[in-house]
Amino acid sequence: MKNTVFSIFLMLLLVSTLLPTPTFAQGYTQWNLPEGAKTRLGKGWLLEIAYSPNGTWLAVASSIGIWIYNTQTGEQLDLLTGHTHWVRSVAFSPDGNTLASGSDDDTIRLWDANTGKHLRTLTGHTSSVHSVAFSPDGSTLASGGGWDKTVRLWDANTGRHLRTLTGHTWSVNGVAFSPDGHTLASGSGDNTIRLWEANTGRHIRTLTGHTGEVWSIAFSPDGNTLASGSWDHTLRLWDTNTGRHIRTLTGHTSSVHSVAFSPDGNTLASGSDDNTLRLWEANTGRHIRTLTGHTSSVHSVAFSPDGNTLASGSDDNTLRLWEANTGRHIRTLTGHTDRVYSVAFSPDGHTLASGSDDNTLRLWDTNTGRHLRTLTGHTSSVHSVAFSPDGNTLASGSDDNTLRLWEANTGRHIRTLTGHTDRIGSIAFSPDGHTLASASGDETVRLWDANTGRHLRTLTGHTDSVGSIAFSPDGQTLASGSEYETIRLWDTNTGRHTRTLTRHTDSVSSVAFSPDGNTLASGGGWNDDTIRLWEANTGRHIRTLTGHTWNVNSVAFSPDGHTLASGSSDSTIRLWDANTGKHIRTLTGHTDWISSIAFSPDGNTLASGSGDGTVLLWELAPTTPEPKKIAADVNQDGVVNIVDLTLVASNFGKSGQNSADVNGDGVVNIVDLTLVAGAFGNTVSAAASMWNSNHEIAPTRDQVQQWLRQARQIDLTDPDFQRGILMLEQLLDALTPKETVLLANYPNPFNPETWIPYQLSEPADVTVSIYAVDGQLVRTLALGHQSVGIYESRSRAAYWDGRNALGEPVASGVYFYTLITGDFTATRKMLIRK
Numbered sequence: 001m002k003n004t005v006f007s008i009f010l011m012l013l014l015v016s017t018l019l020p021t022p023t024f025a026q027g028y029t030q031w032n033l034p035e036g037a038k039t040r041l042g043k044g045w046l047l048e049i050a051y052s053p054n055g056t057w058l059a060v061a062s063s064i065g066i067w068i069y070n071t072q073t074g075e076q077l078d079l080l081t082g083h084t085h086w087v088r089s090v091a092f093s094p095d096g097n098t099l100a101s102g103s104d105d106d107t108i109r110l111w112d113a114n115t116g117k118h119l120r121t122l123t124g125h126t127s128s129v130h131s132v133a134f135s136p137d138g139s140t141l142a143s144g145g146g147w148d149k150t151v152r153l154w155d156a157n158t159g160r161h162l163r164t165l166t167g168h169t170w171s172v173n174g175v176a177f178s179p180d181g182h183t184l185a186s187g188s189g190d191n192t193i194r195l196w197e198a199n200t201g202r203h204i205r206t207l208t209g210h211t212g213e214v215w216s217i218a219f220s221p222d223g224n225t226l227a228s229g230s231w232d233h234t235l236r237l238w239d240t241n242t243g244r245h246i247r248t249l250t251g252h253t254s255s256v257h258s259v260a261f262s263p264d265g266n267t268l269a270s271g272s273d274d275n276t277l278r279l280w281e282a283n284t285g286r287h288i289r290t291l292t293g294h295t296s297s298v299h300s301v302a303f304s305p306d307g308n309t310l311a312s313g314s315d316d317n318t319l320r321l322w323e324a325n326t327g328r329h330i331r332t333l334t335g336h337t338d339r340v341y342s343v344a345f346s347p348d349g350h351t352l353a354s355g356s357d358d359n360t361l362r363l364w365d366t367n368t369g370r371h372l373r374t375l376t377g378h379t380s381s382v383h384s385v386a387f388s389p390d391g392n393t394l395a396s397g398s399d400d401n402t403l404r405l406w407e408a409n410t411g412r413h414i415r416t417l418t419g420h421t422d423r424i425g426s427i428a429f430s431p432d433g434h435t436l437a438s439a440s441g442d443e444t445v446r447l448w449d450a451n452t453g454r455h456l457r458t459l460t461g462h463t464d465s466v467g468s469i470a471f472s473p474d475g476q477t478l479a480s481g482s483e484y485e486t487i488r489l490w491d492t493n494t495g496r497h498t499r500t501l502t503r504h505t506d507s508v509s510s511v512a513f514s515p516d517g518n519t520l521a522s523g524g525g526w527n528d529d530t531i532r533l534w535e536a537n538t539g540r541h542i543r544t545l546t547g548h549t550w551n552v553n554s555v556a557f558s559p560d561g562h563t564l565a566s567g568s569s570d571s572t573i574r575l576w577d578a579n580t581g582k583h584i585r586t587l588t589g590h591t592d593w594i595s596s597i598a599f600s601p602d603g604n605t606l607a608s609g610s611g612d613g614t615v616l617l618w619e620l621a622p623t624t625p626e627p628k629k630i631a632a633d634v635n636q637d638g639v640v641n642i643v644d645l646t647l648v649a650s651n652f653g654k655s656g657q658n659s660a661d662v663n664g665d666g667v668v669n670i671v672d673l674t675l676v677a678g679a680f681g682n683t684v685s686a687a688a689s690m691w692n693s694n695h696e697i698a699p700t701r702d703q704v705q706q707w708l709r710q711a712r713q714i715d716l717t718d719p720d721f722q723r724g725i726l727m728l729e730q731l732l733d734a735l736t737p738k739e740t741v742l743l744a745n746y747p748n749p750f751n752p753e754t755w756i757p758y759q760l761s762e763p764a765d766v767t768v769s770i771y772a773v774d775g776q777l778v779r780t781l782a783l784g785h786q787s788v789g790i791y792e793s794r795s796r797a798a799y800w801d802g803r804n805a806l807g808e809p810v811a812s813g814v815y816f817y818t819l820i821t822g823d824f825t826a827t828r829k830m831l832i833r834k
Contacts, residue, residue, distance in 0.1 A: 029369035032065070032081040034589020037616045038605075039369045041352065042337035042362075043067060043076075044591075044613035048089050048300045049313045052113065053096040055305040060319065061087040063612040064591050066101055066111075069319070071304065074333045080116055082109055084571075085591050086612070089131045093138045093156065100141055100156075102129030105591075108143055110159065120159040124152060131174045135198065136181040144172030144186055151175055151186050153201065163201045167194055174216045178240065179223040185240075187214035193228055195243065205243045209236060216258045220282060221265040227282075229256030235270050237285065247285045251278055257299045262324065263307040271298030277312050279327065289327045293320060296358075317358065317613070335371070337362065340609035342384045342596045346408065347391040349601045354615050355382030361396050363411065366605070366617065373411045377404055384426045388450060389433040395450075397424030403438055405453065415453045419446060425467040430492065431475045439466035445480050447495070457495045461488060467525075468510045472536065473517040481508030487522055489539065499539045504528050510554045514578065515561040523552030523566060531555060531566050533581065543581045543637060547574055554596045559603040563620075567594030573608055573618070580638035587618055631662045632679035640679040646699060648673045649707075670710040671721070677731070678724030700796070701735040701789040708732055735790055737761045742819040742826035743792065749833040752802040752809065756781075756817055757792040764821035768798045771816045778804050778815065786821075802832060 029040050044064035051058055051071070058069040065081040085104035092099055092113060099111040108122040108129055128146035134156060135142070141154045151165040151172055170189030177184055177198060184196045193207040193214055212231025219226055219240065226238045235249040235256055254273035261268055261282060268280040277291040277298055296315035303310055303324060310322045319333035338358035345352055351372070352364045361375040361382055380399035387394055387408060394406045403417040403424060422441030429436055429450060436450040445459040445466055464484035471478055471492070478490045487501040487508055507525035513536060514521070520534040531545040531552055550569035557564055557578060564578040573587040573594055592611035599606055606618040634644040636659075651660035651668040662672040708728045714721075737759035745756045756768055766783040781798050791797050800817075804810055812834045818827040 028076050028079065031079045034587070034616070036585075036587050036618050037589055038619045039366075039617040040064075041354070041364045041369055041371070041615040041617070042340070042613055043079075043335045045315070045317050045338050046300075046313045046319065047086060049302050049311050049319065050090045050092055051302050051304050051311070052092050053094060053305055055309075057113075058302075058311060058319070059090045059092065059099060060313065061090045061101060063087075064614055066090055066099070068116075069333060071309070071321075074321070074331050076335070078116055080111055080118075082118055082121075083107065083591065085128075088128060091132045091134055091141075093134045094136060095138055098134075098138075098156065100132045100134065102132040102143055104128040104146075108132060108141070108154070110141075110156075122154055122159050122161070124161050124164075125150070127171075130172060133175045133177055135177045136179055140177075140181075140198070142175045142177065142184055144175040146171040149188075151184070151196070153184075153198075165194075165196055165201050165203070167203055167206075168192070170213070173214060176217050176219055176226075178219050179221060183223075183240065185217050185219065185226055187217040187228055189213040191230070193217060193226070193238070195240070207238050207243055207245070209245050209248075210234070212255070215256065218259045218261055218268075220261050221263060225282070227259045227261065227268055229259040229270055229272075231255045233272075235259060235268070235280070237282075249280055249285050249287070251287055251290075252276070254297075257297065258301045260301045260303055262303050263305060267324070269301045269303065269310055271301040271312055271314075273297040275314070275316075277301060277310070277322070279310075279324075291322055291327050291329075293329055293332075294318065337613045339381075339592075339611045339613055340595060340615055341381060343598050343607045343609040343615055344385045344387055345598050345600050345607065346387050347389060347601060349605075351408070352598075352607055352615065352617075353385045353387065353394055354609055355385040355396055355398075356613075357381045359398070359400075361385055361394070361406070363394075363408075364615070366600070366607075369617075375406055375411050375413070377413055377416075378402070380423075383424065386427050386429055386436075388429050389431060393433075393450065395427050395429065395436055397427040397438055399423040401440075403427060403436070403448070405436075405450075417448055417453050417455075419455055419458075420444070422465070425465070426469045428469050428471055428478075430471050431473060435475075435492065437469050437471065437478055439469040439480055441465040443482075445469060445478070445490070447478075447492070459488075459490050459495055459497070461497050462486070464507075468508065468523075470511045470513055470520075472513045473515060477513075477536070479511045479513065479520055481511045481522055483507040483525075485528075487511060487520070487534075501534055501539050501541070503532055503541050503544075504530070509551055512555045512557055514557045515559060519557075519578070521555045521557065521564055523555045523568075525551040525553070528552075529568070531564070531576070533564075533578075542635060545576055545581050545583075547583055547586075548572070551593070553594060556597050556599055556606075558599050558620075559601060563603075565597050565599065565606055567597040567608055569593035571610070573597060573606070575620075579636065582638070589616060590614070630679070631664070632676045634659050634662070634676065640676060644676050645673060648676050649699060649703070670707060671714065671716070673707055674711045674714075674721055674724035674728065676724070677727040678721060701732065702787055704728060704732045704735060736788060737790060740764075740821055740824045742817075742828055744828060745817065745830045749831040750802070751832060751834050754800055754802070754830060755794050756798040756800065756819075758798070758819055758821075759790050759792075760786055760788050760821060762822070763787050764824075766798075767820045768800075769818045769820065770800060771818070772810075773814045773816070778810060780805070 044062040046062045048061040060067040063086045068077045083103040087101050087103045089102040099113045101109050106125050110119040125145040126148040131144040133142050141156045143152045149168045153162040168188040174187040184198045187193050191210045195204040210230040216229040226240050228236050237246040252272040258271040268282045270278045275294045279288040294314040298314045300313040310324045312320045321330040338356045342355040354362050359378045363372040378398040382398050384397040394408045396404045401420045405414040420440040426439040436448045438446050443462045447456040462482040468481040485504045489498045504524045506528035509525035510523035512521045520536045522532050524530045529548050533542040548568040554567040564576040566574045571590045575584040590610040596609040632640045634647045648660045655667045660668045662675045740761045741759045743757040745754045766786045768781040770779045
């Protein structure tokens with residue numbers, strides 16, 4: 001526990017019985033933050049709890065790390081971080097000096113329980129570690145793996161891997177040593193419990209009877225009985241010596257996630273998905289009492305070492321302490337939060353709103369990190385939140401198909417807007433605050449009067465769920481992103497669809513306009529993983545930003561427009577130069593997907609909401625001013641290259657204001673094109689090389705030859721113009737092959753189509769013949785008379801669709817293709833794989 005206050009607390013425990021003062025709990029929002037973050041809002045959601053052997057501390061495995069609580073006061077003492085995903089399991093060593101944690105990052109970590117120092121990391125599991133347990137003498141640590149279905153034994157002192165126990169056919173959800181240390185039990189998703197000889201790993205027997213996953217197991221203190229809790233809503237008691245099923249305890253109405261014996265062995269506690277804890281007489285199985293109060297699944301239960309207190313952890317993200325003998329509720333420990341789906345700053349930047357999987361909205365003070373209030377009323381996850389431009393109203397959209405409007409200052413519910421027939425994934429206020437837009441899984445966008453809640457119109461046309469919407473800064477245009485790979489732009493005054501943007505190869509998870517309204521950014525979901533920038537007025541695709549390795553769930557421009565931020569399911573945030581697309585920085589620290597990001601109004605802070613149940617506030621360095629515009633850089637990506645040249649060529653003859661009018665004379669012509677060529681790179685050879693390596697967008701040799709002929713006819717002595725002519729000459733040379741060549745087809749192997757590239761050093765009639773491996777002619781591609789040039793791009797290379805002369809698909813296997821041009825013949829091999 002890196003927090004020095006916790007170390008002081010431990011010293012006090014050794015010398016006195018004084019309780020720690022409230023100051024020990026202060027500042028936890030800043031504990032062990034990732035680099036660049038300044039505040040953490042929320043503690044993540046909890047998964048398991050464990051008492052220290054002396055009963056002084058309670059360790060809580062959470063989605064962001066391990067929280068340590070004072071069991072007497074309920075105050076948080078420290079947060080142990082290092083795992084890169086959820087911590088699923090925690091266990092103290094019998095002497096209380098070591099804490100073990102198992103995580104979804106596939107590792108086990110050992111910590112010094114007195115100082116919080118990380119001792120070592122144990123690797124070997126190939127999937128989540130669902131459970132950890134120390135042997136009674138503390139020498140051995142057992143761990144249960146998720147999808148790898150194994151139990152592993154480790155030397156607790158050195159971390160050395162001792163052996164792997166196999167046999168389960170599904171995830172190992174729980175492991176436990178018998179009190180004498182001779183037996184190890186494991187409970188699995190394959191509905192069975194296995195008993196193993198702890199020293200040798202020999203399988204002793206398998207206990208069957210449960211009809212659903214075994215979630216939890218526990219030995220009685222005398223070691224004669226094993227209790228198990230299951231997905232089948234029951235607890236079962238087993239004779240550990242014979243494996244005989246003793247009895248089944250029924251009463252829970254949903255899965256039993258956790259079981260624990262009291263230290264005296266007389267009582268058995270169970271926690272269930274039915275939101276309750278039940279206490280049972282261990283010898284007879286008689287139901288003693290039911291403890292209620294949790295509002296969601298109870299995932300973990302634990303008795304204090306003296307048996308007087310029972311702790312429970314729930315999906316409602318609270319810890320509850322109960323008097324074990326009477327069932328009286330002692331206290332509730334709060335602050336943990338469920339998955340965060342959406343974040344939004346108030347216009348003054350002082351308040352942050354978050355929407356969560358726990359069906360609530362939370363308001364936070366951005367200066368102190370203090371939780372202000374929780375807004376309840378939705379009956380399902382809150383996927384989107386937004387403040388009105390004047391800051392007086394907060395809107396929320398939910399999986400319960402409704403929007404709710406709230407008074408931002410008081411949290412009072414104003415009204416509920418209904419009409420959507422599926423989840424609402426995104427909401428946005430118009431810049432003037434008069435209109436509220438909502439996007440839904442019902443494939444529509446709805447516009448509402450923000451003041452009265454009256455439905456104005458429904459925008460239809462998407463053919464799949466609409467997950468994101470954004471108003472342009474002038475309020476005239478609304479952009480919407482769909483699961484069907486498309487973005488649609490709408491006229492907000494009329495509801496008319498103006499254009500569709502297509503380039504993403506999977507769902508569009510997020511859209512955002514730049515502050516000047518000139519650029520639209522979009523984030524791709526599932527298998528796309530890219531950010532795309534578009535010219536907002538024309539819909540022209542500007543560039544693609546790559547680097548994320550999973551869905552891009554949220555994109556946002558900084559208020560000055562210089563920076564673009566993106567949040568991804570790969571648990572990272574990336575910052576990009578909005579003008580050039582250059583990657584600036586990656587922010588890491590969340591332990592689950594980033595669902596939402598938002599800049600503060602002053603641009604100095606970025607908020608990120610995550611599936612790990614927290615919001616992180618990041619301090620951002622001031623952005624640099626926009627670089628001076630270079631006229632020849634037509635697309636303003638920071639470099640003058642072939643793209644700019646082709647943009648000028650595609651605008652030939654157009655007059656009026658146009659970025660391709662490099663010299664500003666009101667018309668796009670050969671002069672502009674030659675000036676762009678003159679500004680290529682730093683040297684002629686470098687630019688020619690750049691040209692020669694990008695045939696996909698390169699113009700043909702004939703086009704360059706024509707441009708050069710036109711440029712030479714113009715009597716212009718400007719040095720930049722003359723350099724442009726020289727550049728065009730070099731580019732013409734680069735596009736003139738020195739010999740005829742048949743190149744490798746691509747892709748290869750392929751299914752069902754491929755392109756066959758070649759180069760011609762002389763004009764010729766071109767034919768490509770395709771043969772089977774036995775020499776039989778499959779197809780002839782007669783390409784006609786071709787001029788000198790490079791035929792490598794998909795628009796110029798020979799194309800074969802994998803069919804024979806009759807139009808039938810050919811079988812998988814090896815084929816040969818032959819290029820015939822005059823006296824030149826060459827053959828290469830290709831492979832179809834289906």
